[in-house]
Amino acid sequence: MQYGLTEEQEMIAATVRSFVEREIYPHEVLVERTGEVPQEIAEEIKRKTIELGFYACNFPESVGGAGLGHLEFALVERELGRGSMALTHFFGRPQNILMACEGDQVERYLMPAVRGERMDALAMTEPGAGSDVRSMTCSARRDGGDWVVNGTKHFISGADHADFFIVFVATGEEQTVKGPKKRITAFLVDRGTPGFSVRDGYNSVSHRGYKNMILDFDDCRLPDSQVLGTVDGGFEVMNTWLYATRITVAAMSVGRARRVFNYALDYAATREQFGQKISKFQGVSFQIADMITEIDAADLLTLAAADRLDQGLPANREIASAKLFASEMLARVTDGAIQIHGGMGLMDDYPLERFWRDARVERIWDGTSEIQRHIISRDLLRTLGA
Amino acid sequence: MKVLVPVKRVIDYNVKVRVKADGSGVDLANVKMSMNPFDEIAVEEAIRLKEAGKVEEIVAVSIGVKQAQETLRTALAMGADRAILVVAAEDVHQDIEPLAVAKILAKVVEEEQPGLVIAGKQAIDNDMNATGQMLAALLGWSQGTFASKLAIEGDHALVTREVDGGLQTVKVKMPTIVTVDLRLNEPRYASLPNIMKAKKKPLEEKTAADYGVDVTPRLEIVTTSEPPQRAAGVKVGSVDELVAKLKEAGAV
Numbered sequence: 001m002q003y004g005l006t007e008e009q010e011m012i013a014a015t016v017r018s019f020v021e022r023e024i025y026p027h028e029v030l031v032e033r034t035g036e037v038p039q040e041i042a043e044e045i046k047r048k049t050i051e052l053g054f055y056a057c058n059f060p061e062s063v064g065g066a067g068l069g070h071l072e073f074a075l076v077e078r079e080l081g082r083g084s085m086a087l088t089h090f091f092g093r094p095q096n097i098l099m100a101c102e103g104d105q106v107e108r109y110l111m112p113a114v115r116g117e118r119m120d121a122l123a124m125t126e127p128g129a130g131s132d133v134r135s136m137t138c139s140a141r142r143d144g145g146d147w148v149v150n151g152t153k154h155f156i157s158g159a160d161h162a163d164f165f166i167v168f169v170a171t172g173e174e175q176t177v178k179g180p181k182k183r184i185t186a187f188l189v190d191r192g193t194p195g196f197s198v199r200d201g202y203n204s205v206s207h208r209g210y211k212n213m214i215l216d217f218d219d220c221r222l223p224d225s226q227v228l229g230t231v232d233g234g235f236e237v238m239n240t241w242l243y244a245t246r247i248t249v250a251a252m253s254v255g256r257a258r259r260v261f262n263y264a265l266d267y268a269a270t271r272e273q274f275g276q277k278i279s280k281f282q283g284v285s286f287q288i289a290d291m292i293t294e295i296d297a298a299d300l301l302t303l304a305a306a307d308r309l310d311q312g313l314p315a316n317r318e319i320a321s322a323k324l325f326a327s328e329m330l331a332r333v334t335d336g337a338i339q340i341h342g343g344m345g346l347m348d349d350y351p352l353e354r355f356w357r358d359a360r361v362e363r364i365w366d367g368t369s370e371i372q373r374h375i376i377s378r379d380l381l382r383t384l385g386a
Numbered sequence: 387m388k389v390l391v392p393v394k395r396v397i398d399y400n401v402k403v404r405v406k407a408d409g410s411g412v413d414l415a416n417v418k419m420s421m422n423p424f425d426e427i428a429v430e431e432a433i434r435l436k437e438a439g440k441v442e443e444i445v446a447v448s449i450g451v452k453q454a455q456e457t458l459r460t461a462l463a464m465g466a467d468r469a470i471l472v473v474a475a476e477d478v479h480q481d482i483e484p485l486a487v488a489k490i491l492a493k494v495v496e497e498e499q500p501g502l503v504i505a506g507k508q509a510i511d512n513d514m515n516a517t518g519q520m521l522a523a524l525l526g527w528s529q530g531t532f533a534s535k536l537a538i539e540g541d542h543a544l545v546t547r548e549v550d551g552g553l554q555t556v557k558v559k560m561p562t563i564v565t566v567d568l569r570l571n572e573p574r575y576a577s578l579p580n581i582m583k584a585k586k587k588p589l590e591e592k593t594a595a596d597y598g599v600d601v602t603p604r605l606e607i608v609t610t611s612e613p614p615q616r617a618a619g620v621k622v623g624s625v626d627e628l629v630a631k632l633k634e635a636g637a638v
Contacts, residue, residue: 007459011581015463019575053578066578 005075012072016054016079019091023048024083031086031209032354042161045090046116055092056114059099063106064114070244074251074306078299081252082259085358086209089158094120097166097186097241100229109164109188121162123153123215131371134182138217139170145224147171149187149195149217155365159198159213165189167215168234184234188226195220206361208354244309246319249366250302250326253359257295257326257333260355264288264337284340291333298326317379324372327362334359387501387538388443389432391466392491393425395450395457396511409609412511414478421457423573424506426464427566430573431536432504433465440538441502443467447494449487451475455589463576463584470494474594474601481512486594486601488520493597495525500561502543507532507565518565528558532567 005013027041049055058073059065068076073093080088094113098120101110112118129136138151149169159165171185189196201212229237268279268288278284302322308315334356338345345352363369397403398418406413421429435441446461448454449472458469472490474482495503508515522529530536530545534553537544538560546555548567576584594601622628632638 006585007456008581008585010456011459011463011576011584012578015576015578015581051577052575053580057578066582068578 013075013079016076020083024087027087028084031084035208037086037209042090049091050116055116056094058093059114070306070309074247077248077251078255081255085207092116095122100237118163119161121156121158121165123156123165123167125155127154136170147222149220151217153215155212156215160211163191171232183232185231186228186234186237187222188228205357207358246323246366247306249362250322253326253330253362254299257330260334260337261291264340267341287336291336294329298329301325317376320372320375324369330359330362387441389441390500390503391428391432391446392505393446393448393457393461394422394509395419395454396422396509405610405612411610421460422506422509426573427570428504428506429461429464430571449474449482449490451478459584462587463581468588470590472592482601484514484516484520487517488524489599490597491521492524503563505565507567518563522563528562530556530558531565533564534567534569
């Protein structure tokens with residue numbers, strides 16, 4: 001890793017940060033109170049992001065994106081992580097997997113997504129298939145030249161605003177030495193397709209307003225032209241394009257932790273008890289020291305993992321380490337910030353209780369901490385035959 | 387027409403400033419620095435004039451420490467065409483005084499021959515509000531200060547000024563110096579394509595000595611102190627109570 005950021009990289013981070021401070025922060029309380037993002041605010045954030053040239057900045061220039069590298073994109077995500085996810089969702093970053101579009105899919109899905117005309121959502125998780133993706137029961141069977149899909153997906157983020165969905169569905173089973181193994185295919189499904197419906201999901205303590213939705217497929221008929229990648233090639237497109245999404249969780253955790261830290265630092269420096277600033281007590285000041293140390297460490301782990309991807313080096317383990325450490329760091333930092341604030345930290349007059357709630361999901365989605373530990377340990381042990 | 391926009395690197399407006407223990411000034415070590423907000427407005431105005439076809443080239447200039455290069459890159463990323471950095475100090479705590487800045491700017495104007503200089507009305511660090519006026523005097527140019535509106539019309543400019551009694555519009559002959567106020571415009575963010583282009587735009591580096599200007603401070607800072615602490619407020623339950631409290635405090 002070449003140490004240090006370039007002037008452009010610093011400026012990208014600074015621009016996104018001031019955008020979040022000025023365009024996202026002012027709407028956060030409203031979203032927290034109502035659990036909704038008003039349409040006009042969503043449209044305004046989207047419009048300003050497009051004007052700034054940051055919309056779909058993770059896509060290559062050849063399709064109209066900004067062609068940012070993984071490191072630059074991690075910086076963008078890091079700074080976006082400071083703000084409410086319900087709102088930063090409209091600082092659109094469509095799923096990279098759309099690069100797998102072929103033929104007329106390019107004009108129907110990829111290009112409109114990059115231009116901000118159509119929003120996408122990714123659907124993989126099912127009530128019975130979380131970390132164990134292959135156990136999915138949402139399936140498609142051949143009927144004439146079409147596919148007929150039945151089943152349910154849940155925890156689908158962004159589905160309330162999505163115009164189309166990238167849905168992973170079981171399309172058969174093969175026998176292996178370890179037993180039967182499902183074959184998976186990715187489909188592009190338009191909102192409004194007969195037999196396909198989207199309904200409200202559960203109320204989560206984390207990220208109010210960033211809704212998780214349930215998708216129902218009831219004899220939903222899809223032609224072959226809706227297959228993304230190849231039939232039974234779902235894992236292939238997943239592995240080709242979704243390997244870096246966990247960096248997003250790590251980067252956002254770092255950005256949010258820095259925002260939380262500033263609250264803790266300010267409070268420690270101004271709050272007085274027993275006739276002195278509470279930061280004069282080592283119980284508080286050492287906590288501050290531990291927080292910033294962990295935040296900096298998570299920041300560097302995340303950027304180093306992203307940099308490895310830019311260098312074309314294997315990064316699976318490094319990404320997992322960054323996701324694991326950053327999300328667990330965020331839990332400790334948000335908890336510590338509340339401890340420093342005492343009772344006031346739990347009141348919704350301060351945003352700390354929100355950051356604390358929001359932090360909880362980061363250790364679960366995009367692969368739980370346990371899955372990350374599994375990835376890290378297998379990466380090291382498999383080569384030793386253990 | 388060419389426009390010259392001087393920009394200053396100052397302590398970021400969001401930072402809570404801390405006075406140095408010896409009272410010699412504000413602590414600038416490890417503090418976030420940004421472009422003076424009034425200068426951002428000046429850069430924005432220059433870009434808008436260029437977009438309106440009234441200006442061909444925008445040259446940003448900064449005088450101070452080497453790190454002011456970052457401030458110039460921001461101006462370039464916003465849309466300035468090229469930049470001149472005049473290194474006049476090595477210590478971030480050394481402020482270059484308005485007269486020295488104006489003298490250097492006068493030399494830059496001689497070299498660059500701009501038709502217009504747009505500057506912030508003052509920098510938020512020292513609130514001097516003097517550089518633009520001094521520059522006009524040194525060059526013998528007209529000036530329009532505290533602009534809340536600017537219109538270029540041929541060989542003159544109409545500058546609407548925010549004065550105590552309201553708005554005053556003055557007609558000044560070009561070339562002129564305009565210093566801008568808060569309500570002139572809302573500066574844009576640097577767009578991603580412009581950030582990527584900024585590095586390729588020319589940034590020329592000079593020193594104060596190149597212009598033969600002595601930047602030795604002429605002012606002596608006697609002391610710098612924190613503003614007085616605000617006393618805690620009182621909550622009142624009704625209008626009557628409010629009036630009673632105000633009377634008690636001798637405020638009404």
